[in-house]
Amino acid sequence: MEPRVGVGVFVMNGEGKFIIGKRKGSHGSGTWALPGGHLDFGESLEACAAREVLEETGLTIGNVHFLTVTNDVMEAEGKHYVTIYMGGTVAGDKTEPQVMEPEKCEVWEWVTFEDVKAWSNGNERKLFSPWLNVFSQRPGFHPVESLRQ
Numbered sequence: 463m464e465p466r467v468g469v470g471v472f473v474m475n476g477e478g479k480f481i482i483g484k485r486k487g488s489h490g491s492g493t494w495a496l497p498g499g500h501l502d503f504g505e506s507l508e509a510c511a512a513r514e515v516l517e518e519t520g521l522t523i524g525n526v527h528f529l530t531v532t533n534d535v536m537e538a539e540g541k542h543y544v545t546i547y548m549g550g551t552v553a554g555d556k557t558e559p560q561v562m563e564p565e566k567c568e569v570w571e572w573v574t575f576e577d578v579k580a581w582s583n584g585n586e587r588k589l590f591s592p593w594l595n596v597f598s599q600r601p602g603f604h605p606v607e608s609l610r611q
Contacts, residue, residue: 465543465544466544467500468499468501468543469498469510469514469545470547470548471496471547472548472550472605473523473559474549474550474551474606476551478574479572479574480572480573481519481521481570481571481573482494482496482571483496483497483518483559483561483567483568483570484568484569485566485567486568487565487566493588494578494590495589495590497518498514499517508548511526512526517562518562518563519560519562520556521554521556521559522554523552523553524553525549525550526548526549527548528546528547529547529548529608530600531547532547532592532599532600533595534591545592545595547596549605549608575606582594582597
């Protein structure tokens with residue numbers, strides 16, 4: 463089986479927070495993750511990020527660009543992804559995420575990177591495995607600082 467390309471999106475607001483959702487109905491069910499999905503044939507990374515965010519949260523994003531990447535082998539599920547992390551800021555009048563795909567996500571919440579980093583030990587909230595790889599594979603990464611560059 464060949465690796466697939468996944469795209470995770472840091473949707474930032476003006477307060478240095480981004481959204482995460484509780485997954486359901488697919489691999490990683492019950493874990494917390496960014497909005498995102500699969501890169502479609504011929505699609506740019508920026509277009510994929512904007513499309514996935516709109517489909518999943520109802521939010522429009524701007525200033526979309528590449529942040530980092532992880533190599534995610536999920537042996538238990540028999541899956542291997544290269545996850546490309548994109549970032550963008552909320553654009554337009556709508557500023558609160560909605561659960562647009564209730565079969566895939568329970569709830570969206572605004573969090574800080576420090577919140578998520580604290581949860582990476584698994585005690586408070588269980589994070590989707592690619593999230594954990596951000597901390598192990600990209601230890602100096604911080605989405606807010608990356609978006610400012």
